[in-house]
Amino acid sequence: MYQEPEPMKEIHAIREKLYEENKSLSHREHIVKIHKEAEDAIKKYGIKVKRASHV
Numbered sequence: 445m446y447q448e449p450e451p452m453k454e455i456h457a458i459r460e461k462l463y464e465e466n467k468s469l470s471h472r473e474h475i476v477k478i479h480k481e482a483e484d485a486i487k488k489y490g491i492k493v494k495r496a497s498h499v
Contacts, residue, residue, distance in 0.1 A: 466474055486493055
């Protein structure tokens with residue numbers, strides 16, 4: 445029988461948690477959440493980002 449390595453178990457647990465947190469969100473709400481979390485990370489870590497211009 446296959447014994448799943450610990451790192452893979454951890455990845456699966458994280459993915460399951462993210463799924464549970466986001467399953468009730470619409471696509472739009474999910475995108476807004478991702479953008480907010482990205483902005484927070486950019487500010488927190490002082491990441492320099494070159495933004496694409498929207499047409």
